[in-house]
Structures are given as structure tokens and as C-alpha cells.
Amino acid sequence: MDGSSDELSSRLDRLSRSRFRTRFILHENDIKYFQEKGLDNIMGHAHRFIRDRLAPANPPKDGSQTPMKGHPVFIAQHATATCCRSCLKRWHGMEKGVRLTESQIAWILELIKAWFLTQLEREQICDEDQSVRKRGDHQGMLF
Ligand SMILES: [Zn+2]
Secondary structure (H helix, E strand, O other): OOOHHHHHHHHHHHHOOOOOHHHOOOOHHHHHHHHHHOHHHHHHHHHHHHHHHHOOOOOOOOOOOOOOOOOHHHHHHHHOOOOOHHHHHHHHOOOOOOOOOHHHHHHHHHHHHHHHHHHHHHOOOOHHHHHHHHHHHHHOOOO
């Protein structure tokens, strides 16, 4: 997927201009969760949430399936407009009523991961994460 990182950063850029989306940030307890679990584990959770709650053609409770807090991935989903099928359609052009493809799921996860990295860098605990990002870039290890 060459060029996808450009697309990711331009999408993040657009999201960063939404007053609603930028209200979602990682708080101290989320950062602590990262330090305990690590980015890879948390991306594993993200994969599960997206697969179970977003990927089906008609996800149960679509529009309210993503809580506003309780897991850093939920926050990331609101911040990146990957919280429900309407937001996926409006922001990312992914059609409703059809199952998400594997590459759409992978792209959503890349977007969530990129958002996490910008948040974690802001918290200056990025040493570890920069190496995670380098590895992740060319091995696609999470997917
Ligand atoms: Zn939504």
C-alpha cells in the first residue's frame, strides 16, 4: 500500500480541523493503559472491535456501538470518525449496508494507530513507539 501514509496523514489533518473530533484525546488513565499493555496489544483490541462492531454489513446498534470512554480504542474511534458506519461513510467514503473488506479494516486500523502515535508523541513516551512504527510500516505485522 504505497502512498497510504500520505493518505493517512491528510485524513488525520482533516480530522484535526473538526472541533467535535479533536475533543477526543487520550487521558492519563489511557496513557497508563498503553504503558501497561503496549501498542501491539491495544491494536489487537482495536482489530477485534472493528471486526465485531463495525465490519458486519449491518452492525448491531449502529450509531451507538462505540462508547465515549472505557478503552483508548473507543476514544481513537471517535477521534478518527471510525466509530460507526455513518461516520465511516461520511468521512472515509465506506459504503453502508455492505461488509467492510479486509483492506478497509486494515486501513481503519492504520488510521487508528497513526492517531495513537500522534497522541503518544504528545505525551513524550514515543521512543518505543517510533520503533513500533518503523517495524509496522513495512511488515504490516498487526494485520
Ligand atoms: Zn460515528
